[in-house]
Amino acid sequence: MKRIEVFLLGTPRVYIEKSRYLFPYGRAEAMFYYLVVKGSENKQVLEDIFWGDKYDQEKANRNFRNALYRIRKDFGKEFLISDGRQKVRIHPQADMYVDILDMKQDLEVLSGKESLCFLDYFEVKESVGFEKFVYQERVRLQEEIYNLVKLELEKENRRLDLCEEICKNLISLDEFCEKYYELLMEVYGIMGEKQKAESVYRELKRLLEKELGTEPEAFVKQTAERIRNAGDKIAGVSTESQIAEDQRCAELLQWISMFWDRAEYRKLKYFSGYGEDVLVELIEKLVKSGKIIETESGGKIFY
Numbered sequence: 001m002k003r004i005e006v007f008l009l010g011t012p013r014v015y016i017e018k019s020r021y022l023f024p025y026g027r028a029e030a031m032f033y034y035l036v037v038k039g040s041e042n043k044q045v046l047e048d049i050f051w052g053d054k055y056d057q058e059k060a061n062r063n064f065r066n067a068l069y070r071i072r073k074d075f076g077k078e079f080l081i082s083d084g085r086q087k088v089r090i091h092p093q094a095d096m097y098v099d100i101l102d103m104k105q106d107l108e109v110l111s112g113k114e115s116l117c118f119l120d121y122f123e124v125k126e127s128v129g130f131e132k133f134v135y136q137e138r139v140r141l142q143e144e145i146y147n148l149v150k151l152e153l154e155k156e157n158r159r160l161d162l163c164e165e166i167c168k169n170l171i172s173l174d175e176f177c178e179k180y181y182e183l184l185m186e187v188y189g190i191m192g193e194k195q196k197a198e199s200v201y202r203e204l205k206r207l208l209e210k211e212l213g214t215e216p217e218a219f220v221k222q223t224a225e226r227i228r229n230a231g232d233k234i235a236g237v238s239t240e241s242q243i244a245e246d247q248r249c250a251e252l253l254q255w256i257s258m259f260w261d262r263a264e265y266r267k268l269k270y271f272s273g274y275g276e277d278v279l280v281e282l283i284e285k286l287v288k289s290g291k292i293i294e295t296e297s298g299g300k301i302f303y
Contacts, residue, residue: 001076001079001091002017002076002095003016003017003018003095003096003097004016004075004079004094004095004096005018005096005097006033006036006096006097006099008033008036008037008098008099008100008118009099009110009113009115009116009117009118009120009141010114010115010116010117011114011115011121011122012029012119012122016074021074024070026124027050027051027067028066028067030050030122030127030130031046031049031064031067034046034050034133035080035088035089035090036090036098037100037137040083040087040089041087041088041089042086042087043082043087043088046064046088047060047061047064048060048129049130049133050064050067050124050127050130052129053126053129054126054127078091079094100118103145103148104144104148107148107149107152107162107166110145110165110166111162111165113169115169115172115173116141116142116145116166116170116173117138118134118141119134122134142170142174145166145170146179146180146183149166149167149170150183153186153187153190160187160191163187164184164187167183167184167187168184170183171184176207176211176212178204178216178217178219178220179219179220181201181203181204181216181220182219182220182223184197184200185197185200185201185220185224185227186223188200188227189223189226189230194228194230195281195284196281197224198228199277199281199284201220201224202280202284203280204220245285249282249285249286249291251272252272252274252282252283252286253286253291255271256268256292262295262303263302264300264301264302265300265301265302265303266300286303
């Protein structure tokens with residue numbers, strides 16, 4: 001059988017023998033993805049999902065058979081097999097790699113992906129059944145990825161940089177999901193990066209207050225407090241790095257003092273040239289030391 005590689009996270013891609021494969025039309029492509037995830041499905045269900053909302057029974061059946069023919073023609077005659085006249089399924093011995101299946105064995109599969117969204121930017125018009133399937137899979141996979149990260153954090157040789165990357169990607173998928181922020185805080189807590197954990201909490205708090213008029217849930221507050229009260233990181237923090245951080249704080253104070261009245265956060269970020277994470281850490285340190293005061297007015301942050 002032909003070697004087939006299927007990438008369903010982010011913009012979907014399919015390769016046959018290392019060559020990119022482009023489907024002739026969207027509904028055949030959608031049915032392929034559906035069967036890759038499900039493994040098998042009743043023929044009538046497939047007709048209803050992909051053609052039932054648009055065509056009558058006769059035309060739906062004809063389009064289904066055409067899609068079946070194209071997939072078998074391009075992927076191999078034995079790739080899709082029929083159980084009698086009722087079901088279609090992918091051959092159990094098909095030589096196929098699927099990213100959402102492999103990630104269970106190796107979380108590294110998720111590294112470097114621009115998006116962890118299932119079938120990102122892919123849609124089929126006039127197919128309510130397929131829309132429902134995609135939505136359910138997105139929810140299921142995000143929960144599965146979240147749980148895989150939690151399991152990784154329990155390992156002795158946990159890959160913290162990878163966990164950090166995945167958590168940030170999850171937050172980009174659902175910026176109001178508090179447990180994603182809490183998990184990223186846990187990652188930073190294990191790293192000993194208390195300031196980064198605090199900046200994540202502050203960002204979530206600011207977002208919820210601004211957009212929803214609420215505060216983080218109790219479990220998030222508890223995690224933030226626990227990390228604050230944990231012992232400071234000693235290993236890996238050299239005298240030189242501490243001196244460098246003190247110098248950046250001094251430079252930031254100079255930038256703040258250069259503003260006529262108050263330094264607005266976005267302007268401060270633009271002129272200072274500091275990245276988001278570094279700037280938040282430095283501001284947090286200066287606020288805690290009492291050297292600056294943070295205020296908010298008209299939805300803007302000032303110092």
